[in-house]
Amino acid sequence: MSTTTSSKSLKGGEFVIKSTDPQSVFIPEEFSEEHRMMADMAHEFLVQHVYPHLDRIDALEPGLMASLLDKAGELGMLGVSIPEEYGGFGKDFLTGMLMTEVLGAGHSFSVAMAAHTGIGTLPILYFGTAQQKARYLPKLSTGEWKGSYCLTEPGSGSDALAAKTKAVLSADGKHYLLNGQKMWITNAGFADVFTVFAQVDGDKFTGFIVEKGYEGLSLGEEEHKMGIKGSSTRQVFFMDCKVPVENVLGEIGKGHLIAFNILNIGRAKLAVAALGGSKQVCTQSVDYANTRQQFKLPISKFGAIKHKLAEQAIRIFAMESAIYRVSNLIEQKEQELMAAGQPMEKALLGAAEEYAVECAILKVAGSEVLDFVVDEGVQIYGGYGYSADFPMDRAYRDSRINRIFEGTNEINRLLAVDMILKRAMKGELDLMGPAMAVQKELMAIPDFGNGESKLFEEENKAIANMKKALLMVAGTAVQKYMMTLAKEQEILMRIADMAIDIYMAESILLRVQKLTSLKGEGECALQMDMARVYLSDALDRLHISGKNAVNAMSEGDEQRMLLMGLRRFSKMAPVNTVEARRRVASKMITEGKYCF
Numbered sequence: 001m002s003t004t005t006s007s008k009s010l011k012g013g014e015f016v017i018k019s020t021d022p023q024s025v026f027i028p029e030e031f032s033e034e035h036r037m038m039a040d041m042a043h044e045f046l047v048q049h050v051y052p053h054l055d056r057i058d059a060l061e062p063g064l065m066a067s068l069l070d071k072a073g074e075l076g077m078l079g080v081s082i083p084e085e086y087g088g089f090g091k092d093f094l095t096g097m098l099m100t101e102v103l104g105a106g107h108s109f110s111v112a113m114a115a116h117t118g119i120g121t122l123p124i125l126y127f128g129t130a131q132q133k134a135r136y137l138p139k140l141s142t143g144e145w146k147g148s149y150c151l152t153e154p155g156s157g158s159d160a161l162a163a164k165t166k167a168v169l170s171a172d173g174k175h176y177l178l179n180g181q182k183m184w185i186t187n188a189g190f191a192d193v194f195t196v197f198a199q200v201d202g203d204k205f206t207g208f209i210v211e212k213g214y215e216g217l218s219l220g221e222e223e224h225k226m227g228i229k230g231s232s233t234r235q236v237f238f239m240d241c242k243v244p245v246e247n248v249l250g251e252i253g254k255g256h257l258i259a260f261n262i263l264n265i266g267r268a269k270l271a272v273a274a275l276g277g278s279k280q281v282c283t284q285s286v287d288y289a290n291t292r293q294q295f296k297l298p299i300s301k302f303g304a305i306k307h308k309l310a311e312q313a314i315r316i317f318a319m320e321s322a323i324y325r326v327s328n329l330i331e332q333k334e335q336e337l338m339a340a341g342q343p344m345e346k347a348l349l350g351a352a353e354e355y356a357v358e359c360a361i362l363k364v365a366g367s368e369v370l371d372f373v374v375d376e377g378v379q380i381y382g383g384y385g386y387s388a389d390f391p392m393d394r395a396y397r398d399s400r401i402n403r404i405f406e407g408t409n410e411i412n413r414l415l416a417v418d419m420i421l422k423r424a425m426k427g428e429l430d431l432m433g434p435a436m437a438v439q440k441e442l443m444a445i446p447d448f449g450n451g452e453s454k455l456f457e458e459e460n461k462a463i464a465n466m467k468k469a470l471l472m473v474a475g476t477a478v479q480k481y482m483m484t485l486a487k488e489q490e491i492l493m494r495i496a497d498m499a500i501d502i503y504m505a506e507s508i509l510l511r512v513q514k515l516t517s518l519k520g521e522g523e524c525a526l527q528m529d530m531a532r533v534y535l536s537d538a539l540d541r542l543h544i545s546g547k548n549a550v551n552a553m554s555e556g557d558e559q560r561m562l563l564m565g566l567r568r569f570s571k572m573a574p575v576n577t578v579e580a581r582r583r584v585a586s587k588m589i590t591e592g593k594y595c596f
């Protein structure tokens, strides 16, 4: 396995076999003044226009959500990522991600906004003809028209290509007639433009741009949901809905390219929105823990609560490190493709596709960190966490959807591993060489080191070892099951968990290494604590995931050797995680907020 690092960006999925130079990653501490101004504007928007009206929003007060989107449009917030020629601001990807993070703390508003600017707008930006872009994008970027995306049907969710909605060309060749039913459509209640997927002649999966006023389109009632109650979610019905042929989006039979490619960016955005929500809930948790007294003490004085606060922060910090690491990789790739002559929108699409593995990892990790953070938030609030009059109730319910949409977390786990293996089979990713090297290493006498290590040497070695464990387990699975591996989902899930733990642990470590080189060790003691705690726990999780997979696919000597390898590759010098978490929590308790 290569331990050499280069300052050149790694390709998508390459983190599995290569290490990264800490100096080459982007860390949130490097956001520019302009980035921060945009973030402040987004926060101010929530404070002024969203937070005072959360109950009205959740009651689906007629016209309210649409008017909030109008306001966001007036301030230019809907057009941040749309090129200037279509009335947007053409800002870089990192700016769009940072704004999505901040707005991610906006509950249902954040979902409506993300659906509009993401799946509601991007298919047209990426796949539309010049005429389609000219007609729709300026209005979508100001919010004059609101967007939505109709892929899911009652009978087809994860298996999206099994959609039954049909499109048949009219006798005069001027229209497609759409017939069918779409389910769970975000923003449907007020959307003006629907990107709809239907089977042309029964089997050619194709995208269409459908306007609200087209004859034959109608809406179901609002769904009664567990959370994000203020987000409009309805069925959309098509009965001989007449769609002009000019409104075919992309090519006939190539709708899957739109449906799947759009999701890569959607997944990264979902993760960063979850990050914003997590930070907000963490701050609320610290604040509450500082004010709530029991046994004559603020509950933040209790170790059990400190542990929770610190663990919220550590997972958030790791997730943030991974999200902006990937964002920067996407942005760099986008620049590279633009320099090679691609227009901005095509370049971003290609860049996100390159890092599709990482986007799937972010989606799973981000949504699960948010779920963890809100769950502990409820616990810190105790009985008040269970009261609809306190903020944790809404946060807890609103969080849960994130593991379901933009591809369920099961589908994303499967996808992440599948994409890595497919890239290896196509020769884009050399898994074989490093996997063989790991096998050889397993037969050799372990290197016990010389007892002394430089700063981060031990941690970097742990990350390299985690990758060896992954290669060992995944390599064994590939050899054992070959073409039937796809059926061994329990094993694939564990391999995905290993890859996720590696990516997150490596990302937090890279960030802290870079930060230390910028600010000095003394300034980064708490961040080092966070990285070490995360890494220590990630190694234990990796061991368990690996063990589950190994025990399912091997026995006898092979099993013993693999388990021994796993133990060897998930070892690190002991970390006093209790003390480290106490230090992290103390800082937050003093500051009264999430402060990293």
Ligand SMILES: Cc1cc2nc3c(=O)[nH]c(=O)nc-3n(C[C@H](O)[C@H](O)[C@H](O)COP(=O)(O)OP(=O)(O)OC[C@H]3O[C@@H](n4cnc5c(N)ncnc54)[C@H](O)[C@@H]3O)c2cc1C
Residues within 6 Å of the ligand: 115, 149, 150, 151, 152, 155, 156, 157, 158, 159, 183, 184, 185, 186, 187, 225, 233, 401, 404, 405, 406, 407, 408, 409, 410, 411, 489
């Ligand atoms: C509030 C909300 C808003 C939404 N907004 C939109 C929208 O705007 N536009 C849109 O098109 N869709 C939208 N969706 C739909 C959403 O994307 C789907 O619900 C999601 O993709 C899952 O599909 P499903 O609900 O049919 O579940 P299913 O696909 O039936 O999955 C059920 C369970 O089985 C698992 N599963 C399914 N297939 C496999 C497999 N091959 N291997 C292992 N496990 C599997 C899933 O992970 C899940 O746990 C929304 C959904 C909700 C609830």
